[in-house]
Amino acid sequence: MAPSPTQSQSAVPQASGPTALSRMRLGPEETDQNPLMIQFFTWDALRDDMSWWQHLEQELPELSRMGFTQVWIPPPNKAAAKTGRGYDAYDLWDLGEFDQKGSVNTRWGSREELLRACETSKRVKVDVIIDAVLNHKLGGDRVETFPAVPVDPQNRLRDAGKVRDIEGWTAFDFPGRGGKASIRSRYALSESLEGVDWDHKTKQKAIYRIAGKGHRGWSRNVDAENGNYDYLLGVDIDHRHPEVQEDLLHWGDWILKTTGAAGFRLDAVKHMDYKFVLQFISSTRRNAGDPRLFCVSEYWTGNVKSILPYIRAFKGETAFFDVPLHMHLCEASRRRERYDLRDILSGTLARLRPGDAVTFVDNHDTVEGMDLESWVEENFKIQAYALILLRPEGYPCVFYGDLYPNAKCYNANTAANLRRLIEARRMYAYGPVQDYNTSKNCVGFVRGGTARRPGCVVLLSNRDESGPLHTIRMNVGPAKAGTVYRSYMTQGGEVQIDAQGWGEFSCFANAVQVWVPAG
Template sequence: MKKTHFLLSFLALGLINSCQNNDEMVDQSPGQLEIHSKTVNVTTHDGRPFSTGSGNSVNGKFVSGPGGGVLMQGFYWDVPDGGNWWDTVKGKVTDWSNAGIGAIWLPPASKAQNGAYSMGYDPTDYYDFGNFNQNGSVETRFGSRTELEALITKAHTENMQVYADIVINHNSGGQSQANPFTGTNTWTDFSGVASGKFPRSYNDFYKNSYGNNDEGAFGGFPDLCHANPYVQDWLWGRDDSVAKYYKNVMKFDGWRFDYVKGFGPWVVNTWNANVGGFSVGELWDSNVNTLEWWANNANSSVFDFAAYYKMDEAFDNGNLNALNDDMMWKRNPYKAVTFVSNHDTDIINNKMLAYAYILTHEGYPTIFYRDYEEWLNKERLNNLIWIHNNKATGNTSILYTDNDEYIARRNGYNGNPGLVVYINNSSSWQERWIQTNWASQQIKDFTGSSNWYPTTQGDKWVKIQCAPNSYSVWSLNQ
């Protein structure tokens, strides 16, 4: 949901492991630096999508493997109107697949109050994908139903998944009707939706016979009442419910739930139990306890806002020690979707360091469309995606932090060697001795920033380096 203004109009869940942060001293080898190590005991998941990287994909299609998947947010706020967006994204799907991106998150796809100008967060008719003439247009801002279906088909051809942005907290665009629960007229008459599916009236919104309110309302819009069995039936119960229609007819593979602060986590849990598919909730809260509570009760992934705000503190405010703090991915990487920016919020300025962080660490990393296609260096992002998909395996040990430097080790999994990431937020080259998991083996920087090819000592120690205001990622030279 757009939080600053609003237009009116892995993928498989694994076992949940608790995390323990253990501070330990690494034995100091002769002539080497003493390094404090914090190990985050979380289990690596090897079932999320993975790509061999650009130039190594199989028949140009996304290929799964050990490193995990990468999600593309396939839109930004106020993408061009005119009904061309679905075709725009469709034209990029093959390149994204080749880069190692395994899933696309699309904006709300159904007709909203502002018709051809709406970003979709003011939904009117959940079954109008740009094929009914209502709210002033046939097509949505993004295009027609035919174009949307062609985009989803194209993504599936590339072995990619497509996630629907679902807005079920509130509705907009209803007609005025007398409401006995308020004693006034309310805009809650959705009996005339063009699709004829999920007609609604005042008793389907708070306040009503089920109560005065739920967890939260948004923007003064009619607040959908999930306690009403009729609403539940249309959202996920019926064979032609919103959830089942999106999955079985439109062929969406998963869900991004908007503004989940507005209703209980049981709603998402029940949706998932009835329909399945990947799901992630937008719980805008930096408190990791709140994020974990919601994810567990919703049986869903959640956006890691705790990591988001810590990255801003680290990379923009010169305090890389903030990366020692707790985050959702440290609690449960299976349920943490990490991100650097999105359509709602964009506060991190030093974005390449932030992407180097999320694409080398646990969790399910998201890339923002404008960062990838417009604002940042696509070649460098593709390199990080390749590193993520090929090398980012195993649990995480934080090897060193200070205000300007951060070094962490992914410990490898099931024969994959893992990696060491070195992030340097200072204005000069830095070097440090660190302990790897590799004895007497040559390593290299897979970003190409450093031309060193050091060999680890028998005790697994080695000196690595990092360029100013940059990052390097080290692994076995193989």
């Protein structure tokens, strides 16, 4: 039967060139179950009754049962502050083993607790993904004096003053290690660092490019925002330096072997020399003997045109978080029924490069009060999760803050509905997708299923809750003629499928409904 006038046909576009997700391990490979990642922390995550690693170990069996195949853990390294999250990276080689920066444990717990959690992850077949913070360091052990020049923060290629001697916390001696852990005993100025944001001599905050003999300035192989976005924060590392490369490449091998992790989430890649990042990925894959080692990169921008050159440069070696889609989800939640749902995938990696996209609704950086605040409001949270969990484009990542009770961003109703969607993904969201974009405030799609897995029908609405019931006529295929579909998010609804495979599917206003084969 020809498509009805209100139906639009779509297919997931084929990206040109190699794609990352098809080349990487997304979880246990002996199953045809949909893979799924969880970010298992929030910015403020802490437990009063146990360490975070113990909490992870406790939850892993249930995460596996729910259908999660990967768990992205926070940076496991020693931070500059006692309760630092690890993004304030002090010592990558200290996993909670050495008495440094006020404690032996990291914010998340001890090395032994981390390794026990990693052992449990193997047993329950959930892969651990390490958050690798390789761009910068903080918490230097002493100051050094060196020549540097302040630069314009809006254009780091333009000097904002003359070269002068400053004092920076650039010496990293790691005295608590006792000489263990790294092939390098310390980081120090030499030629291995590029910039700082504090002159201890004058107590002045600015972005300083380290100058003098052996220093080559900012790398050109970084994002062009602010003229050159090599510098982000803290003490900026020069990834072109041979000793830096040796240390970080060795760390990549060591952290995988130590934890048994299956890959990396790379922090702040737009600020690092991309040639080194490529070298890091290929080296760790090769040395691990695992060509399918997982890797996803954080490149924070809502402009998909800025990410595409990076995707082309990396040639399928890493996936990228779909920040443009996240921004669309945030905008939709704020504009409510004024937002046209038919446009929500336009200009996203999910639409343009689905084979390279790791999709997400929110993360630790988007929570209210954070620098990258862009929280998807509760009125649209479940619609957003339905889009990333039940459609085939990209690879979804669920945020701990949306699923588990926490002080900052938990909503019990959202969490309950999210658990239903996760279950629907595991059981029903398979096969090709057919879109029915009937109106700006209600869209639907059909997942056709496979020979082994059933499909489903999904509707989502952003219309004011006072509006009437939405109804969309959709086709589930002639093979389903005469069957009955039941409502999944609420109980009691049924749809009879006619002889040609058509059914009248409904959804409440400002809600999500999933319809699945009965029986």
